[in-house]
Amino acid sequence: RQKYAKGLIAVILGTVIALVALVSPLYVVSLSVEKGVYATNGTVNIISVDGIRGAQINTLQSNKGEFPLFGLGTPITILVITGLIFGILDILFLINPRKLAKKYIIGAIYPLLPLILIVLFVSFLSDIIPSFSSFTTGQEISPELSDAVSQISKSPLSGQYNFISPYFGSINLFWGIGIGTYLFLLAALLKIAGGLGFWRYREK
DSSP: OGGGHHHHHHHHHHHHHHHHHHTSOSEEEEEEEOSSTTOOSSOEEEEEEETTTEEEEEOSOTTTOEEEEEOOHHHHHHHHHHHHHHHHHHHHTOOOHHHHHHHHHHHTHHHHHHHHHHHHHHHTHHHHHHHHHHHHHSSOOOHHHHHHHHHHHHSOSEEEEEEEETTTEEEEEEEEEOHHHHHHHHHHHHHHHHHHHHHTOOOO
16 A cells, blocks of 8 residues: 555545535625615625535524525535545555546546536526525515626626615625635545556556
8 A cells, every 4th residue: 555655645635625625615605785774884794605504695684694595515515425435445445556546536526516516506596596585584686686696697606796776875796616615626636636646556
């Protein structure tokens, strides 16, 4: 196993980083409202996604707090933990380095799946938010907010949108992938590097 040390280190490091990514913000939508009942006195997160709690929405109502918006947390957690278990078993029962190399290189797609799930989720946000607003507040979503949500769905990776509301003044909206998503990407690259480390050696 010593000659595969570099590959093993890369794979183990990638696994640790994936676990850190699991509890880190994967996607964040922030908002600042100038005045009115929803005035924020700065920028606050209104939608946050991580691998444990899934997607949470802040309704900006102190008596309601945060609501779970979509069950992303469970599938992301399952993907990461499953990959971790199989990765440990592969290392413990290392027999054919070439086969293990292929598994790690192909398996690098698993850390990328959270990003795919999140982009799909955000793409459908313009359909989800109006129904959610009606359910939690009993009110229809405003045309201005509907336009803002549409902007997020059109450019899910990152963006900014500013508009003026007659009741709330200047509203600034920011969104983008969080540090957890970048960590998942790094974990995927390390798994590929680890796979290439195993691939270099032939069994004699």
